[in-house]
Amino acid sequence: MTYFFETYGCQMNSAESAALELVCRERGWTASAAGEDADLVLLNTCSVRETAEKRVLGRLALYASLKKKGRPLSLVVAGCMAERLGEELKKRCPEVDYVMGTSARSTFPLILESLEKNLPGKAPPLSLGTGEKPVFSFSSSHLEEGRFRSFVPIMHGCNNFCSYCIVPYVRGPELSRDPASILAEIRLLEERGVREITLLGQNVNSYRWEAPPGSSSRFGALDFPGLLELLAGAVEGGPIRWVRFLSANPKDLSPRTIRVMAEHPVFCRHIHLPVQHGSNAILAAMNRRYTRERYLDLVAELRAAMPGISLSTDILVGFPGETGEDLEETLDLMEKVKFLYSYMYHYNPREGTAACRLPGRIDEKLKRERLSQVIALQKKHSRELLQNRLGSRDLVLVEGISRKNADELITRTERDEMAAAPGKASLIGNFAELTLSSLRGNTFRAKEIHLCPGAS
Ligand code: SF4
Structure with a gap:
């Protein structure tokens, strides 16, 4: 039998999907190249943003239409959206066969067993719990x-x-x-x-x-x-x-x-340390429980202990009540830290969270303007930091072949920078050394790459 997984959201979901795939393979299931051809389609979902949930609902509508046309596939919704909406998901999309929240993942073998025993696309209802809250394992x-x-x-x-x-x-x-x-x-x-x-x-x-x-x-x-x-x-x-x-x-x-x-x-020598904002008033409203001063102290402590360590972050602008001065504080913090890269977002209210009830919502156009200021500053910092690294000799892990050039390898430094170099696919998965000699976009270029003796 065949499976196809679609995974949304964070690395935790990627890791959990990999674990669920192992369960499939251990039972003799094989991966399908497309959901349309699989016996089982599993959507491992994310609830962090409304847009992520909307995408999943769009995918469910697609698979539901295939089922209605007679395609014998079974549909499982897993992850945070399954946990948040539970059986409500089946009301919204009756073609969903099983809803498996994050803490109910141990029921997955039961789902597979049931599919193995029944005709393709004829997934029977299953009792997946005793009514008590399942415990994550x-x-x-x-x-x-x-x-x-x-x-x-x-x-x-x-x-x-x-x-x-x-x-x-x-x-x-x-x-x-x-x-x-x-x-x-x-x-x-x-x-x-x-x-x-x-x-x-x-x-x-x-x-x-x-x-x-x-x-x-x-x-x-x-x-x-x-x-x-x-x-x-x-x-x-x-x-x-x-x-x-x-x-x-x-x-x-x-x-x-x-x-x-x-x-x-x-x-x-890299740490992702999400700051979210540079204003103490907004950090307090976000309930982050640190101040900008504390954050800057931490950055100083990290750099004193590990000179050259790179930092990345998450920044959320347009939070309710954010003033122009608050935004300036964020830009100032970015200027002081100089992050290698940032994941930058503007705030959208999420139903069920405390901030959803906060007054002082920021106008959409203003949120976008503020976000573009933050993005422009981050681009400048990324460029400056990368340029300062030119000429450096670094250990890299070879990750794969470049999508744009089949003769080029894509590698990553321990500081989480990307570097491309001409080389053979046999180096993939090994540690190697190269000199960061030029930049194209945010990716370094190296003229040569050498397998690192004793480091492969
Ligand atoms: S630390 Fe804050 S932002 Fe991160 S998962 Fe917990 S509540 Fe969400």
Whole structure:
């Protein structure tokens, strides 16, 4: 039987889709090249923005029309939208066969079993729970086939309730993964030739493992810097040479975490530290629980501990009540930090969040104007930072063949910069060295690339 997945939203969804695909493959299912030809279509959804939900509803309408024309496919909606809307989704689109929220993922094998036992497209209703709230459980592996980089979820959910964000409502409270299970997944990734891992969580800095009473875990209590230290000891000298993590809420980034990163070169010299805004009034209205001064101090601490570290961020403009002065504060913070890149958005109210009820909505045209100011400044900074790096010799991980030129390899530095170089496909998945000799757009060009002895 065949499956086709469509994944929307964050890296957590990508990792969870990879874990669900493994379940399919372990049962002998094969991937289909297109949803139209598959026995099972699964949409792993995102609720963070209304536009993301609208896209999914559009895709559901397409698959529903195929089903109505007699195409025998079964339709599963998974992820945050499934968690948020539940069975309501089936009312909106009766062609949906199963709705599987983030915490009900363990029911996926039951869905597959049911599809295997029945005629294609004749998915029977299933009782997928006992009525109690299901509990999220981590998969044993998230490795996509043939990959040399992998996500490793270390926690799930979020307790922060930033006022604009739907995530705590759809993913539930924070749950940290047993370090023994994280280590076991990493061992498996090492055996399969993975070279780089990214630890994933909505807010990795608040990772906190406490062995439940009666648990057989060999670990008692462990916080995020403790976990980083443990992982550094486990991977250093092995095939996994680079470790990254996402996302790091600035309010929980501790001096110990910075120290552990600095002490262990296995942690890439790049950090994504979402600031969201540069004005204290707006940060407070967003319930971010740090100030611009605290953020700037953190940046200074990171740069003192790891000279040359690159920073990226998220910036949200046009939040209710934002004044021209607030925007100036954001531009000023950007000027002080100089981010390598930013994910920049303008605010759109999200039903069910605290900010949705806030007065002082900003006019759409003004929001777009403010966003374009932020984007223009970011482009200037990215360009300046990249130009300053020209001539540098760097270790890179070769990721693949350039889409524009089949004779060119695409690589990434540990600072999360892209570099292209002429080279053979046999280098893909290896560490190599090159000199950043010119720039085209935001991608470096190198004249030559050399496999790094002992680093491949
Ligand atoms: S930290 Fe804030 S923005 Fe991030 S997932 Fe949690 S509530 Fe959302």
